[in-house]
Amino acid sequence: MRTRFYATADGQAGLFFALFGLFVAWQSLRYPLGRGAQMGPGMFPLALGVLLVVVGLLVTAKAMRAGHPAAPPFEWRSAIVVTAAILVAGALLLTAGLFVAIPALVLISALAARNSRLPAVLVSAAALTVMAWLLFIVGLDLRIPTFWM
Template sequence: MRIKSQKDFFSGLMFVMVGAGFAAGATQYSLGSGAKMGPGYFPLVLGVLLAIIGIAVTFTSLVVETEDGDKVGKFAWKPLFFIISANLVFGACIGGLPMIGLKPLGLIVGIYLLTYIASHAGDEHKFKEVAVLATILALLSYVAFIVLLKLQFPVWPAYFTA
């Protein structure tokens, strides 16, 4: 069979591999039953569903004809770098880096840094729009995680508290 859409073919393979990986990892936990689910039940079901979706996408890429073959373009290094960096910085803001003496900067500072760094992944960067987005995300995250879910992690930098 000839690949008729490279993008769909490789994304389908990626779905299959990630889904199979999650399903295999979930078998290390007790599964339980549908009525009384164990910690491995949900990841197993999601992994299997993702693998099935991947098989369907891969099959479609071999059957459905596309105009130009949907060639896979060059690798987008800039967005990859900024998105991964933004997530790493956010994680360091929430948990701190005790090995180098950095205390947690908190949820609010983390969201502002995450939004600002991730905004550089695109082609254009407008500081005012990024600031508005970060403010909305910080407010909604505070309400959702701290007020409603009552999660216990730092909201403000540890340097501000005694």
């Protein structure tokens, strides 16, 4: 039996890109588009939305032509855990600082994976914290607290 294209991963991704591109293009019409020589603030989002629609339609057409297996069921647990990790890190960033928020983000996000190993998670947390510090504090000179205020 042939799987319907919208039940495959490519079909779902293509439809998502196309619908999101339509939404972006529609929202960009709220801003003046300008002309080619003097582009307005709505031109870039409109071009991006149209590009997303084209990519989405190409991926959807590929999914319709090829017989792919059905997409696995949606991982609700992972989506909830990663969303919670982002919310916790966002709440901690300005109060507890970068050196608490980034490790919390990584440690909580690791709960979404069923086979994560603690040593690898700790190394990732340390490396990402140092990279975030180098990028945002040292490189871009952003005024993000590093520790509790």
